[in-house]
Amino acid sequence: MTNRTGELKHSDTGLLRRPTRLGDEVYGAIYSQLMSLKIPPGGRIAVDNLVRELGVSQTPIREALSRLEAQGLVVKTHLIGYSAAPQMDLSGLEQLYDLRMLVEPFAAAQAAKLMPEEAIASLETIDSDMRQVRDEDARSAYSRFAQSDGAFHDLIALGSGNGLIHDTLARLHTHVHLFRLYFHTRATSDANREHARILVAIKNRNPKAAETAMRDHIERSRKRFMRFFTDIQG
Amino acid sequence: MTNRTGELKHSDTGLLRRPTRLGDEVYGAIYSQLMSLKIPPGGRIAVDNLVRELGVSQTPIREALSRLEAQGLVVKTHLIGYSAAPQMDLSGLEQLYDLRMLVEPFAAAQAAKLMPEEAIASLETIDSDMRQVRDEDARSAYSRFAQSDGAFHDLIALGSGNGLIHDTLARLHTHVHLFRLYFHTRATSDANREHARILVAIKNRNPKAAETAMRDHIERSRKRFMRFFTDIQG
DNA sequence: ATGGATCAAATCCGATCGGATATCTGATTG
DNA sequence: CAATCAGATATCCGATCGGATTTGATCCAT
Known part of the structure; x- marks a missing residue:
């Protein structure tokens, strides 16, 4: 539920503190839900739900989902939508x-x-x-x-x-x-x-x-x- | 220059041909420009330019750029913008x-x-x-x-x-x-x-x-x- | 007075938003 | 059982908001 802002992805030598990307927070939130199995493998991920749940617009959500897709954690089917990556066989x-x-x-x-x-x-x-x-x-x-x-x-x-x-x-x-x-x-x-x-x-x-x-x-x-x-x- | 819609990425057993994603076309267009060095390594990639050049809205362009970023071909700096991946050293x-x-x-x-x-x-x-x-x-x-x-x-x-x-x-x-x-x-x-x-x-x-x-x-x-x-x- | 630095307004551009359109799904009806 | 309709959802668009970059004007030091 609480979304960790801290991603261990970037080396973050961060001399300059830039304003947080909304997409990062969304990324963390979805990642947590995947880890905690709140979203089960193969489970549908509707953008609209996340809009209501997280109180942000579609754009940052799509951005986050896009990254997650690139990482292979979610899959996208054209005109169908996003879903969590299926259980590994x-x-x-x-x-x-x-x-x-x-x-x-x-x-x-x-x-x-x-x-x-x-x-x-x-x-x-x-x-x-x-x-x-x-x-x-x-x-x-x-x-x-x-x-x-x-x-x-x-x-x-x-x-x-x-x-x-x-x-x-x-x-x-x-x-x-x-x-x-x-x-x-x-x-x-x-x-x-x-x-x-x-x-x-x-x-x-x-x-x-x-x-x-x-x-x-x-x-x-x-x-x-x-x-x-x-x-x-x- | 002519952008091939066919990406060799997906295994594409394609039983069903779904309507083309605009983002795919944009992806191909940018990819070509990177390959042909029309966009030089490190060169800025302004979304607005592409909007005018390709005659589509920001959304599919962002989607395409997001994928290209995941592939490491373009880099995104928050609140700065996109640019082509720098020359490999x-x-x-x-x-x-x-x-x-x-x-x-x-x-x-x-x-x-x-x-x-x-x-x-x-x-x-x-x-x-x-x-x-x-x-x-x-x-x-x-x-x-x-x-x-x-x-x-x-x-x-x-x-x-x-x-x-x-x-x-x-x-x-x-x-x-x-x-x-x-x-x-x-x-x-x-x-x-x-x-x-x-x-x-x-x-x-x-x-x-x-x-x-x-x-x-x-x-x-x-x-x-x-x-x-x-x-x-x- | 000139060169350099600093600050501020103006412009540019990405981030975010809400809405319009097209497509798919599955439920209902003839 | 097929066709149609309605609900839901993704795709795409145009516009607004806010941070970043640039320009140029002012101020200080030489």
Whole structure:
């Protein structure tokens, strides 16, 4: 309900505080609704509803939806309208992991070389946050887990020094898709162990180890989710 | 100049031809102007101009520009306006090639496994088209070369069967950037040889060879462009 | 008095809005 | 069961609002 204005998208060295774009707020509001599953996968998103709900005109809403579409989080059908991206299926999940497997280990290796010390510190903070997550409430716990996991990987992608790689991985919105699929799951401590290995390798400035650790992490993550998938299907 | 309505973006199995979106036409028009360098890199793009020039309202123009921005071909500065993406610099070019190097060889290998026969036929057509290009006019020749080269790689990415990989590579608009950088160059026949190796490997359904050939091709292409870059600077 | 800097009005242009039009959907009727 | 009608929704438009840029006039320092 409360829309987070803070988007982690722009580097925002912001020496100059420009007036907020209305579209940004709308973007955040819709993004939250997608994350919180208030808008279910495949659910229709009517512009008119948002006009009433958010009290702004169509223009900023269309602008925000346009961006979300570009990110693959909503889909637009001509003369039909917008809807939330459909639930990711098995094939989509495999494609997602295939692509991550190609890019993220490289990113981790580069990050081990190039990442500034303060970014590594942030990484440690995120990592320790994830360990704090105890299951008071399974759902909200997993939500925070997914959020942190996303931030962890995003920071490493950023640390690769390759903006295109960072954008590419950000565009996948891995944590959103996985969360929407498995929000009923509990956070696993396996991921914590794997993250620790990656973190240590980066701290030691050991690219090879970072690459291997990342590859291992993604591979294991894939197996966890795949097992889950086949469990459901029968 | 003539704007093709047909965008190669959507898979377009198009069972139903819906009325054309005005935004699509605008998209094509601007895209052409970027490709033809009528709008130079970094050049301002005023909405009002396009309103007069194309005879449509602001809305479809904003919609088109929004999409172009998502694709990274134009940049938007809040309360300032739109402008064409700036000339790619050396660092950007390296990032571009680093990413391609990670993804495209894999895509080629997958394509060798999965690509349907008729797609391979299209690939051959494009390949032979590229050989036909003789330098009547250096610039238009290179333009056609860049176009075909883009289509060649796009088709292979599509043939990988991984939509995310296809989107990722399409989003880079490699041929646009390279063309805008080197439109004064002449098409090289080296690329033709390298393409031939890739094509043969795919036809033979040999994933390993396709992967190697693609890796080799990108590596050589990178060297060609890098040499050119340092020639200019030095 | 001249050169440079500062401030303010005027103009330009994007951001936002509300409304008009065309299309799709599904419900009703012959 | 087909055709039609009504409701809903997206597309597109023209206009207004507000921030940004430019111009030029004024003021200070040399």
